[in-house]
Amino acid sequence: MIDLQFLGRMRRIGWRGDEPLTPGRFARVVAQHRAGYELHDGESVFGAQPAGHFLKRTLDPAQRPAVGDFVEIEAGRPPHIVRILPRRTVLSRAAAGERYDRQVIATNIDYVLILTGLDGDFNPARIERYLSLTEGSGACSVVLLSKLDLCPDPEERLRTLRERLPEGTPIHAVNGRDVQSLAALTPYLQEGDSAVLVGSSGAGKSTLTNSLLGDARLATGAVRQHDSRGRHTTTSRALLQLPTGGCLIDTPGMRELKLTGEENLELFADIEVLASQCRFSDCGHQNEPGCAIQTALASGELGLKRWQHYLKLNEEREQQALVMEARLKRQRDHRTTRTRHKPRGRNED
Ligand SMILES: Nc1nc2c(ncn2[C@@H]2O[C@H](COP(=O)(O)OP(=O)(O)OP(=O)(O)O)[C@@H](O)[C@H]2O)c(=O)[nH]1
Numbered sequence: 197m198i199d200l201q202f203l204g205r206m207r208r209i210g211w212r213g214d215e216p217l218t219p220g221r222f223a224r225v226v227a228q229h230r231a232g233y234e235l236h237d238g239e240s241v242f243g244a245q246p247a248g249h250f251l252k253r254t255l256d257p258a259q260r261p262a263v264g265d266f267v268e269i270e271a272g273r274p275p276h277i278v279r280i281l282p283r284r285t286v287l288s289r290a291a292a293g294e295r296y297d298r299q300v301i302a303t304n305i306d307y308v309l310i311l312t313g314l315d316g317d318f319n320p321a322r323i324e325r326y327l328s329l330t331e332g333s334g335a336c337s338v339v340l341l342s343k344l345d346l347c348p349d350p351e352e353r354l355r356t357l358r359e360r361l362p363e364g365t366p367i368h369a370v371n372g373r374d375v376q377s378l379a380a381l382t383p384y385l386q387e388g389d390s391a392v393l394v395g396s397s398g399a400g401k402s403t404l405t406n407s408l409l410g411d412a413r414l415a416t417g418a419v420r421q422h423d424s425r426g427r428h429t430t431t432s433r434a435l436l437q438l439p440t441g442g443c444l445i446d447t448p449g450m451r452e453l454k455l456t457g458e459e460n461l462e463l464f465a466d467i468e469v470l471a472s473q474c475r476f477s478d479c480g481h482q483n484e485p486g487c488a489i490q491t492a493l494a495s496g497e498l499g500l501k502r503w504q505h506y507l508k509l510n511e512e513r514e515q516q517a518l519v520m521e522a523r524l525k526r527q528r529d530h531r532t533t534r535t536r537h538k539p540r541g542r543n544e545d
């Protein structure tokens with residue numbers, strides 16, 4: 197029998213599928229720790245371990261449970277995750293490490309809210325890099341500009357962004373402290389929706405989250421409480437249920453999210469701001485009219501050494517991306533060959 201009450205609770209934590217989920221057997225991964233996973237069943241939060249087959253060394257890391265996954269569990273102490281339900285979206289980034297690969301950041305996310313302050317934090321190039329997170333993921337990027345109240349000329353910055361970002365990218369300017377100004381976000385936070393908030397430190401993520409939570413914000417502080425059966429339950433800080441019906445996944449991994457290459461380029465944020473002021477969005481900074489870089493070089497505002505250093509880093513980063521692509525392709529090819537030549541492989545595909 198289908199438990200509609202349970203399905204309703206699952207919808208409130210972002211479930212949209214039509215499998216008839218049964219209580220006690222399904223939950224959502226809301227956090228991943230070294231010691232295991234934290235799951236949410238729409239009511240409470242509990243720990244779980246991955247079943248043995250997820251630990252196989254040969255398993256593609258992308259096939260392991262990740263934050264955002266809806267999973268089937270087998271009861272036990274602790275419960276075990278035995279199956280990952282089909283993912284509707286997968287947010288990932290290129291991970292530079294011993295070997296290059298894609299690293300899953302979160303799954304089943306519908307909206308990535310990219311938060312940038314309209315104050316000194318404003319950086320179109322960084323917004324563009326964040327936009328790349330949702331490329332091909334199935335999720336939708338929404339650009340949020342906070343601190344509207346602190347910006348004397350928001351129109352100018354909005355215009356810059358509209359010209360620069362892909363057509364159709366939703367952009368909203370908000371004051372994170374003013375609940376009324378957040379009404380424009382309601383369509384992204386409906387029942388069944390899952391959103392994540394990304395942005396650099398100080399952009400206003402906590403402020404915005406608290407405003408979205410409204411009266412519910414107190415609940416996030418209360419970590420332990422008794423449920424109706426007198427059992428201790430833990431309310432999650434990693435998955436926040438919003439009054440609009442949707443949920444916000446807020447994990448340290450999401451908060452500290454660094455984009456590949458970001459580490460170095462962060463040091464040159466000012467140059468990227470300058471470059472965003474060139475007349476042409478695809479300016480090559482050579483001898484194009486209205487080039488803000490050339491102007492700054494001529495006036496001495498930008499030192500030649502620094503500019504050359506930036507170019508070199510940028511080139512390295514592009515090289516790195518090419519190398520990474522090539523390796524990824526080789527790995528993919530390798531995998532398909534392996535599957536093709538596996539004994540008994542014939543009836544496995
Ligand atoms: N005036 C104004 N101040 C804001 C707004 N949003 C955030 N702030 C302020 O900016 C500062 C940083 O905001 P936080 O919400 O702590 O930023 P955060 O992104 O959570 O920062 P981390 O926790 O470091 O990741 C705080 O002093 C906020 O009060 C806004 O829209 N308007």
Ligand SMILES: [Zn+2]
Pocket residue numbers: 471474475479480481482484486487488489490
């Ligand atoms: Zn230029």
